[in-house]
Amino acid sequence: MPELRKDPITGRWVIISTERRKRPSAFRLNYVEPLDEVVCPFCEGHEEYTPREVLSYRRSGSANGPGWDVRVVPNKFPALEVEGHLDRQGEGLFDKMNGVGAHEVIIETPDHTASLATMPAAAVERVLWAYRERVLDLKQDTRFRYILIFKNHGAAAGASLGHPHSQLIALPVIPRNVRDEISGARRHYEHKERCVYCDIVRQELDSRVRVISENADFVAVSPYAPRFPFETWLLPKRHGANFEDAPRHEYESLARMLKDTLLRMNRALESPPFNLIIHSAPFTEAAGEYYHWHLEIMPKLTKVAGFEWGTGFYINPTGPEEAAEVLREVNV
Numbered sequence: 001m002p003e004l005r006k007d008p009i010t011g012r013w014v015i016i017s018t019e020r021r022k023r024p025s026a027f028r029l030n031y032v033e034p035l036d037e038v039v040c041p042f043c044e045g046h047e048e049y050t051p052r053e054v055l056s057y058r059r060s061g062s063a064n065g066p067g068w069d070v071r072v073v074p075n076k077f078p079a080l081e082v083e084g085h086l087d088r089q090g091e092g093l094f095d096k097m098n099g100v101g102a103h104e105v106i107i108e109t110p111d112h113t114a115s116l117a118t119m120p121a122a123a124v125e126r127v128l129w130a131y132r133e134r135v136l137d138l139k140q141d142t143r144f145r146y147i148l149i150f151k152n153h154g155a156a157a158g159a160s161l162g163h164p165h166s167q168l169i170a171l172p173v174i175p176r177n178v179r180d181e182i183s184g185a186r187r188h189y190e191h192k193e194r195c196v197y198c199d200i201v202r203q204e205l206d207s208r209v210r211v212i213s214e215n216a217d218f219v220a221v222s223p224y225a226p227r228f229p230f231e232t233w234l235l236p237k238r239h240g241a242n243f244e245d246a247p248r249h250e251y252e253s254l255a256r257m258l259k260d261t262l263l264r265m266n267r268a269l270e271s272p273p274f275n276l277i278i279h280s281a282p283f284t285e286a287a288g289e290y291y292h293w294h295l296e297i298m299p300k301l302t303k304v305a306g307f308e309w310g311t312g313f314y315i316n317p318t319g320p321e322e323a324a325e326v327l328r329e330v331n332v
């Protein structure tokens, strides 16, 4: 019998469908879709193909030339424009504003064939550090209320270039999914005077059934009500609302845990395409007490279809206890 489970933060329902139960091997889709590129604009030596960099960590050379380890550039085809005033108006009921925002690309390595799973942990840490530096800079722009950092890996997950990269979008509004988490966390806090994510960390470490791995600062879990098979959350053990305010050693721990988790997914699920997002508190909201930043990884193994669009809840063929067990037992 399928089971309906409710996410304790957002109240979102999912159906864990045991009838449709799938072992990891059953997901073996044709997800190896090499992205063909004539000239990769993100490779070292091709700096002229991108807009001018806003940040780089370098071994040698100077801005917009070779010699970098991590490079951040504005997106050539931005979803939102960085120039201009924020102008909010509407027609009666209908709200609109002009598309002000920042859209940047974090080129994670000069090596076209590398990945966060295979790069040294120190190189992954540099990428996280670049995220942090860009957030701290963009946060000063009063037009923005939220910054989303995300990564699409593989064509099926929406990546259009094969070179390892992630993206950052600064928005003049707070996205709906973040709103839902914030309101859920606030409700829990008002009721129990505790952070719901801290409660989840404590309970998961206690029962261990959904824990994938753990280090000094982070725990990787399959959430209780996952939307997608093998959805994984990396939760900091220490309470903190904002990713960019974490102490330095946490980035090092996160880098090791992120690399480890992606390696486990690669081995168990044959290098699946995936989306990765960082959820952090909006700048404009005093969410320090009740919100708890975290990172979510969603391997792209199933398709979102009519039922999901129609209901806002998801059918997941792999229970989180099983997913955690599979990932936990991978030899890394």
Ligand SMILES: [Zn+2]
Pocket: 040, 041, 042, 043, 044, 111, 112, 163
């Ligand atoms: Zn490249």
Ligand SMILES: [Zn+2]
Pocket: 195, 196, 197, 198, 199, 238, 239, 240, 290, 291, 292
């Ligand atoms: Zn917390």
Ligand SMILES: [Zn+2]
Pocket: 181, 279, 294, 296
């Ligand atoms: Zn989240």
